[in-house]
Amino acid sequence: MNYRFQNLLGAPYRGGNTIIINNTLLISPIGNRISITDLIKSQTLTLPFQSSSNICKIAASPDGLFLLTVDDNNRAQFINIPRRTVLHRLSFKKNVGCVRFSPNGLFIAVAVGKLVQIWSSPRFRNEFMPFELVRTFANCNDKVTCIDWSPDSDCLLVGSKDLTVRLFRLNKDKGESKSKPFMFLGHRDVIVGAFFGVDRVTKAVDKVYTVSRDGAIFSWRYERNDGDEVEAPGTPDKMEVDGDINVKKRKNIEGEGLSLLSEGKWELVKKDFFMQTPAKLTSCDYHKGMEMVVVGFSNGVFGLYQMPDFVCIHLLSISREKITTATFNEVGNWLTFGCAKLGQLLVWEWKSESYILKQQGHYFDVNTIAYSPDSQLLATVSSGFCFVTFSEHTNAVTALHFMASNHCLLSASLDGTVRAWDLFRYRNFRTFTTPSSRQFVSLASDQSGEVICAGTLDSFEIFVWSMKTGRLLDVLSGHEGPVHGLMFSPTNAILASSSWDRTVRLWDVFDGKGSVETFQHTHDVLTVVYRPDGKQLACSTLDGQIHFWDPIDGLLMYTIEGRRDIAGGRLMTDRRTAANSTSGKCFTSLSYSADGNYILAGGSSRYICMYDVADQVLLRRFQITLNQSLDGVLDVLNSKNMTDAGPLNLIDDDNSDVDDGVDKQTRVNSSYDLPGSMPNRGRPIVRTKCLRIAPTGRSWAAATTEGVLVYSMDDNFIFDPTDLDIDVTPEAIEAALGEDQPTRALILSLRLNEDNLIKKCIIAVAPVDIKAVVASVPFKYLNRLIQTFAELLENCPHLEFILRWCQVSLYHMHTLD
Template sequence: MEFRFENLLGAPYRGGNAVITKNTQLISPVGNRVSVTDLSKNHSVTLPLETSTNICRLASSPDGTFLLAVDEQNRCLFINLPRRVVLHRITFKDKVGALKFSPNGKFIAVGIGKLVEIWRSPGFRRAVLPFERVRTFANSDDKVVSLEWSLDSDYLLVGSRDLAARAFTIARDGYIFSWGYTEKDVKMDESEDGHSEPPSPVTPDRADEVMVENGGGVGTELKKRKEYDGKGLESDEEGDDDDEEYMHRGKWVLLRKDGCNQASAKVTACDYHQGLDMVVVGFSNGVFGLYQMPDFICIHLLSISRQKLTTAVFNERGNWLTFGCAKLGQLLVWDWRTETYILKQQGHYFDVNCVTYSPDSQLLATGADDNKVKVWNVMSGTCFITFTEHTNAVTALHFMADNHSLLSASLDGTVRAWDFKRYKNYKTYTTPTPRQFVSLTADPSGDVVCAGTLDSFEIFVWSKKTGQIKDILSGHEAPVHGLMFSPLTQLLASSSWDYTVRLWDVFASKGTVETFRHNHDVLTVAFRPDGKQLASSTLDGQINFWDTIEGVLMYTIEGRRDIAGGRVMTDRRSAANSSSGKCFTTLCYSADGGYILAAGTSRYICMYDIADQVLLRRFQISHNLSLDGVLDFLHSKKMTEAGPIDLIDDDNSDEEGGIDKQSRGNLGYDLPGSRPNRGRPIIRTKSLSIAPTGRSFAAATTEGVLIFSIDDTFIFDPTDLDIDVTPEAVEAAIEEDEVSRALALSMRLNEDSLIKKCIFAVAPADIKAVAISVRQKYLERLMEALVDLLENCPHLEFILHWCQEICKAHGSSIQRNYRTLLPALRSLQKAITRAHQDLADMCSSNEYTLRYLCSVPNNH
């Protein structure tokens, strides 16, 4: 039961500023979480920590060890990145507009409203008050939006919305100087009501070199100060070059103005690279420009998005540019020298409706209201295929047994089959008259494809190969929202809002074989992996378990109280008295059929033991207060005569809008009585899927696709413990060269590190004899250890030799007990397949390299 949060897919970027550390490590905010992407390995992971609300600002220490994350409620987390833990917390008194570590890592500059506060960086030391405020500067007349340190960490340059930049010294108290725009420099912009307003404020980065002004309808202007000679600005007086106080001894004058010629587009992001003397500027029309300073020569001017760019940043070397578009959820890394993409990720624009694992648990497919089907690599956390042929919301997905094809159903009236090898839609299943499909399945052999409709209440059956309709199953009197084939038989189960679950024999054309009647609308249905049990969820919050052989009700779980919790802003009743949403809309059996996962319009995912009908655990999918339905009690002071204050639009707000995760309104297939919240997104889980290996499960939530997995290294679960079974006994057996006995003792102790140590203690020539001596009840645990070693150990041939001898010695036993060993066998297959793919890619790369080297003429 030790499932823990592992990763977040489907949402690579949600707004805020991105940060690059160690030249190839990209850190971006994703809602109230932080995502870390290794650009060299193309691997993405989400840190297992959360803030109270959505993160708006990030800052990283120069060595990449520490990370500051500030949310919308001004709460800051001080994070140790390598360990992925929160070291300290602090709450600032006002909105944080800028955040920056000093180059030496000793100080942190924070722009809080009109103030600039200098804090001493806490580091690893333990203290009651780890944050120490060193100095506060209050010279700005408007909100601080940009900060930049000098290389020696003695001076700080501050840009604010009053169209001025100011320089401060940290070593001594004092405000050195400032400069800004005069009225004759700023062209006034006529607003809608006829009043003259100044253009958007200064958003400089490295303002001691370049100031970038958002010129509104005029365009973008860059202002350059006096030349930078390596130590500082040139001084007007001769002989002052060796003066350390160059920042205030020199005279700052305007050299030149340059325009970016982007018509009415505004500057929304900017970054300056000192080593290359380049400026990258992102505009509100999705275009970015790369300029060489000081001559302001345009090197690249490209359109990479349809919406405004909300972040643009150089890496340390300056060869990669990172761009983020919060509205579309895009995160791009572009190499401007080779003009190629290093990373190109985009999440679903609307809510994810369905999620499913591939048979080998290596891939994950998602379908959403944005008409797209995306396929993700579970190990790397990146999307590598996006299919866009659907013209309406994707409502259901199903992986075929061959692991290379996927089925998707949509409200556009089609069921499409996708091929991963050819990256194309190779088959489309349609009906004589258009229908809206909301459920989908295929039989285990892959001969037929079935889909349930929303409007005609029918189930269409196609031949997978020919695409022709073989049968139309009629009998339901409401939308068919649940559809699933029995894993081992030819029975098809369907659930509908007409209070029934029906079993069909599709191949014998006998129509309805069995009908299970309920007292309320049936929302979904799921088969146990052995096909002998069927689970159905109803609108009154119950989960019913049926015996498919005898046709009788076995168990009933009352889940209304378990899933209850959370109050929407527009609710007039308390969470305890509200009955809306207290039901499960998605069910999923575990790999061994012992427990079941259930979720719905709630912040919880419930795990039940089926035999005892008890709640084992509840997983809270998010603590993000920016979502609706997280709190049980609302603050009465936030209720006004016009409604909740958080739902009232503020015309004067200048915040950058993040990605809108609310669904596209009522598409016609929501639950009866459900109403979409027109304010903040409502927290919910629309789909669940457990990996065939049983090691992880995925949940399609409002925040994205959450991945939970089991970590056995922290679990002590001995199988056959005795007074003589100790780690010391295992060590003694290894020293005495009794490896079979040592392995048996470590299996009984069930300590992961000891089991692996015993595996490596066996000589390659003795593997066969030791494999034969392993008892049958320890086979599953030994396979799990071998799977872990295959994924993380460099001794590939040695581990594969172990796998081969285990299969040879216990082949008949594995066949007799394959149901029990099925999750472990699938995990082993997944690990071996991945190792094979990695070796194949490496061999292909080496082959091409050798061919190239052989083709190069020898000049010696």
């Protein structure tokens, strides 16, 4: 019951800009969530909160403590990164084109349509109005696309779609209210980036670079009114001849920013071109310390150039799709690239020409997932990284199955093959085929791993192979519809299959007797699962019901009516409200808990339901996402979005020139989806395609439209098989309590990680022994112990006793730190 969101896998990047804080932490948006990747430890985590739609812009404070995110609905969240909490929220009236923190961290520049708004940055102090609008610049004639701050946080470079870059000053002086911003002109396409350049010696602003979408970069140099130019880096200065004069000039420029607007003028030095026509320049970044610029193009090519001489250091291709983000880290030795359409996220060290991070998500929806027997692998995961990708299948992969040995993974596909993968050598060591091409949609293996079975979509048959030889042993016929569910009994060699022909059949595969039992239903059967003890069989039907059968006696035990539980969410194409429409709401995936008392069910809805099997009661509903960029999330649609031509979100705008990288791909249901389901030509439909509970029972995963969601009972996995031995059992804990050994009993219960046993051992300790017991508990278990105290405080009558435990434990943790 106490499952909480832990991570989002299978979609490392979907669009928007990425940033690196503290030189090693990569922050990237994933749909309506934020992912943080530690590039040194090779670990990734997803922040637990969600935005109302896909996040398109992010910015971090210079100290790396705060993060500002803006989604497609123009709603912003101000986040404390170390605490992983949302501090404040703010809504903007128009689309946000860019967000930037000032170098001193006191201000936030936000491009809202044609305006540039300067907001004061909230801090740790409590304020009634955390966001204060300091100033608004309204001189641009079209949407603002990029912003850059000067190092002293006093001036801004603002590029827009009107082909110009403007120089603004934040702090006004007397007589400056009527002055107009300086304009950098000459570009023939939309401005993609504008950057201040600084002198390496004095750190003063002495140059500006402007980059446009047609692949042009203009270099501008500051020139004083008296005709003496400020020398650019790399040119011989006259410090030995008239050093005092040069020092004075540099001090004027290094002042408060006034000289950048009023004491001189900007001169166009030269124009350079990246020569990638017809590709468009889609992203760029400039590193002031190393004076290098990185650019990405719509054809997947990126370039690294040394400025101001425009020397090409690298020009490489990473994909064939548009590069939607390209950024430096603080030091400048790492480059981050993102490709939204491919779900690709790369971190590249340009000096050694090696990858620091190379992750790519699934191009389409995740169809199926599988846990390894030790719960450490999820055909992706304990660190959240994809460490191997198998790409031999030529069509959609529809089923996965881990062998009991934990060293082999099976996969079935619509390309007519079942493949076995070696997880030591990462290769396809065996391929199972049929005499004529078939499309496989289900997969199972017996406990010994000797027999492999796969159900088909087109011929309605079940094929049986030998794992050792790869030979086809038998073909099981009898179903009259696609065989979408297969599973062997955990206790014997009986195979259960479910089909759209409204039946569940049991097969004796080894004796060759064919079908030994048939369970009839009134609607199409979508999936079938065995309880871990093999004494119960659960299957879901198209009418939204879950049926529980006794496979030994062939009797129907229970039926759960789940259509009302899974209902919720109205599609754009629905003609009825969500409250009155339950058609098509059904469970397509089921998974028993480790003890068989509960069952998880998910399907064509935003909800995943957890039921108590014995009482047929809904215990909890998990809403997989709040992302309004998906279809089926809202119960009530906004009438403002309805036009004469239909819903506004379903109208294609082929003339749109939006290049922010958030590609709204049309997701069409594949050929093996439910019969009668209609493709949504607008946004992706929220749904759950596969559910799996880990064999340990401490976590479960769901393959959804958003990616692979992982829920866990703990923030981190305390269950450690290497910390268990034959003596760590509930009986040993009871024996330690009987022998008046509370310390040993508590440590054993923490190693076993059973809630009821931990609470029992805590209550058994005498108040005078609390200090001694806590001192003997290993540090790695103290966090788990504190979580148990929090649960006991809710319903335990011994309040003072539990508070004493808390006081001693916290003091002990403080002394260890």
